[in-house]
Structures are given as structure tokens and as C-alpha cells.
Amino acid sequence: MTRELICIGCPMGCELTVEVENGKAVSVTGNTCGIGKKYAGTEVSAPTRMVTTTVMADNGKPVPVKTRTAVPKEKISDVVRAVKSTVIKLPVRIGDTAVENAADTGVDVIVTKNAG
Numbered sequence: 001m002t003r004e005l006i007c008i009g010c011p012m013g014c015e016l017t018v019e020v021e022n023g024k025a026v027s028v029t030g031n032t033c034g035i036g037k038k039y040a041g042t043e044v045s046a047p048t049r050m051v052t053t054t055v056m057a058d059n060g061k062p063v064p065v066k067t068r069t070a071v072p073k074e075k076i077s078d079v080v081r082a083v084k085s086t087v088i089k090l091p092v093r094i095g096d097t098a099v100e101n102a103a104d105t106g107v108d109v110i111v112t113k114n115a116g
């Protein structure tokens, strides 16, 4: 099976052609660098994404957050739900943990802007 992907590793957006066998990438073309090859391999076997959203603070205002690392794509909704059901106590600083082990992914959600 062949899959066509756009690499999201940088703004160049290289168009990748991936030959897939048994759920794994056996060849990748169209990539300009190694990041594209790695992205293609992950995307066809176990796709992941960073999640960016906002969490409510105890002053009633939203604070921007993101996952510390990428999470499995099928867990994105669960991660967002976990964040949306959380209220954090101010003040917070960049890098503080807003939600620990979000949706049992093993990945924390961290604050990306100082607040409070």
C-alpha cells in the first residue's frame, strides 16, 4: 500500500510517498531531511501529535498549555477533556505542570505562559 503524506516537521511541507507493508513504512521518498523519514515511519505505525489548548485558571481566565511531548493521536480528545475539566491555581510560570499524566498517556500538560 502507498500513502501520500505532507511532512509537518517544518514549514517546507515536503510531500512524502510512503510504501507501507504490515503497518510499517518500508520506503519513504520526497523527504528533504531525516525528520521527514522519521515522521513518515511514526505516522503510518503509531501517529502522535503535540496538543495545545487552554486550561481554566482560578480567576476565571484561560491559560495556554501544551503537552510536554507528543501523545498518541487517538488520545487527543481524552487529553483535551482532561485539561478542560481542570482548574489551575494561580500564579503559574512557564513549564509548570497543569495536568499530570493527562488521560493516562504518561505525558504531562504544561503551562506555556506566565499568569497570575
Ligand code: SF4
Residues within 6 Å of the ligand: 007, 008, 009, 010, 011, 012, 013, 014, 030, 031, 032, 033, 034, 035, 036, 037
Ligand atoms: S522532510 Fe525535512 S525539510 Fe521536508 S518538511 Fe519535513 S522536516 Fe521539513
